[in-house]
Amino acid sequence: MSSKTILVWFKNDLRLTDNETWFRACEQGDTVIPVYIFDPMQFQKHPLGFPRTGSFRSNFLIESVAALKNNLRLAGSDLLIKIGLPEFIIPELVGNLNVSDVYTSQEVTTEEVGILESIKQKLEANRVDVKEFWTSTLIHYEDIPWPIKRLPDMFTQFRKEVERESSVRPLFALPAVKNFPAMQTDPVPTLEQLGITPSITDARSVINYSGGEAAAQNRVKDYIWEKDLLRQYKETRNGLIGENYSSKFSAALAHGCISPKFIYKEVKKYESQRIKNDSTYWLIFELLWRDYFRFVARKFGSKIFQQKGIRDKSFPWKQDVQLFETWRLGQTGVDFIDANMRELLATGFMSNRGRQNVASYLTHDLKIDWRWGAAWFESQLIDYDPCSNWLNWAYVAGVGNDPREDRYFNIESQVRKYDPKGEYMNLWLRGSDSKIPG
Ligand SMILES: Cc1cc2nc3c(=O)[nH]c(=O)nc-3n(C[C@H](O)[C@H](O)[C@H](O)COP(=O)(O)OP(=O)(O)OC[C@H]3O[C@@H](n4cnc5c(N)ncnc54)[C@H](O)[C@@H]3O)c2cc1C
Secondary structure (H helix, E strand, O other): OOOOEEEEEEOOOOOOOOOHHHHHHHHHOOEEEEEEEEOHHHHOEOOOOOEOOOHHHHHHHHHHHHHHHHHHHHOOOOOEEEEOOHHHHHHHHHHHOOOOEEEEEOOOOHHHHHHHHHHHHHHHOOOOEEEEEOOOOOOOHHHOOOOHHHOOOOHHHHHHHHHHHOOOOOOOOOOOOOEOOOOOOOOOOOOHHHOOOOOOOOOOOOOOOOOOHHHHHHHHHHHHHHOOOHHHHHHHOOOOOOOOOOOOOHHHHHOOOOOHHHHHHHHHHHHHHOOOOHHHHHHHHHHHHHHHHHHHHHHHHHHHHOOOOOOOOOOOOEOOHHHHHHHHOOOOOOHHHHHHHHHHHHHOOOOHHHHHHHHHHHHHHOOEOHHHHHHHHHHHOOOOOHHHHHHHHHHHHOOOOOOOOOOOOOHHHHHHHHOOOOHHHHHHHOOOOOOOOO
């Protein structure tokens, strides 16, 4: 019998624990070659002038890939790192390394799906199989109670039926690692090699984000167990300042440094060992929102990026660059909006409360094309996830999964409720590092 060489293409699943793609490759291959590709298209400039992946996320990504390489080496394997277009690099590697199968995670958004389709076509002639594994959600795609075409258009219906009908699959353990062929591997690129200008760390950042699987698991341990913050998550989650008001799991989840199933299992353990309450339920509720947006993206394809959105709704959106720039740089003159936008600009993060307000302000007050706001978030957010970002934007803008016509946030009443003493606005408008960066 001929030996099986499997190429594992890591993408937004930068972990070894609970990663079916990696697990199956180690189980089924005689030789397993892990690969990560930095795609220059992801670092090119948006027509509005900023890079599609800005410095904060690029940095987190570099750290996560470096951590993956390190973990693989410790386990007796290694990671091939390439810079270039995957549609050319994967077929080239397959040819040069005598690969029989390619294993990778299944993506749902148009660009990623298009790239994989083009790779599949190129590999078909060589009779090389591409196998995709669903690794990104809490509830497996095959376990939702509808065919994707009939996925409910309202979250509440989705959640209720999933809670009744579906369950979370067990975690995949760390597999025994297979042979890595003797060859030279390149180091992880620097920001400069990706064409990205580094940014200065701002002391007011909510948390010191570090990429990689160990950092992600440490944050879970710290937030849930050591600081014991989960018991009050529902009461604190609308906060604005510091690392403790919410989990800050999003960046690790977006890059796949941790799986939502891993977090779920920790929550269940916490519920049995410490306390089960509304807060423990609410963290899982939020993870279901994340799942939902991924399934919606799968259902609607490229529509999630289009101006009319999944509801096919036309609005007279403005494309006024000057007005957009006042918003982007935190110079609108509306303090709560400016404080949030400056936090995003200086740190790559903004709270959920902030995101809802600035998105509402851009789309309902300034009436600027919602896709511009989504594009700026894509550039700037450390935790950018195409499904969560574009569908949350569409939701606030009135072209997404929301039965309400107008999801308008009244800034004055939001300030009264969430920043009554003006501490957050002071921090970002008058704080010690308050010069406007960028
Ligand atoms: C306009 C807009 C854009 C957004 N863009 C993104 C994005 O690109 N990436 C991203 O991960 N989240 C996005 N969100 C959702 C949410 O703001 C962040 O997930 C959250 O603020 C991250 O902080 P946390 O991990 O401390 O969240 P927590 O409150 O601790 O929540 C736990 C986890 O649940 C998930 N989650 C929570 N709220 C949402 C939500 N509304 N939609 C989807 N998942 C959610 C996240 O994975 C999060 O890490 C966006 C929200 C808005 C309104």
